[in-house]
Amino acid sequence: MKGFAFRLQKVLNLRAHSEDEAKIELGRAITALSEIENSLLAIGQERVAAAAEQFKAANSSEMIRQYMFYILKLDTTKEELLKEAAAAELQVEQARQVFLQASQERKVLDKLKEKQEKAYRKETLLQEAKVLDDVRLDERGGE
DSSP, X not given: OOOOOOTTHHHHHHHHXXXXXXXXXXXXXXXXXXXXXXXXXXXXXXXHHHHHHHXXXXXXXXXXXXXXXXXXXXXXXXXXXXXXXXHHHHHHHHHHHHHXXXXXXXXXXHHHHHHHHHHHHHHHHHHHHHHHHHHHHXXXXXX
């Protein structure tokens, strides 16, 4: 008797591959969002440092003005990064949904395969038990 063969194994392999691809895309989206968040943190720290330096007694009025422009530039950059972060969060959520869908589709086939394999094993055990019973009957009949 030949071993168990799942008829939809190629489809299962394809769905597992799709799930892996979706997981990679989700990782990329999370990485992009994380990089934006790190940039926002760095800009916040830089802004705090610039604001602290701006009004030091040794600074001329021109230097204070330069710090003011620099702080405004940091604020503008922060606003742009916040918009990028919102878009990146949306991409993360979309990638998460794609991954969850792909994962669910693979799991359905995994469960079907397990169910069919269990049924196959049960049938195999029943057939082996029949053969053993037949052999025992033949042995008794030959006495």
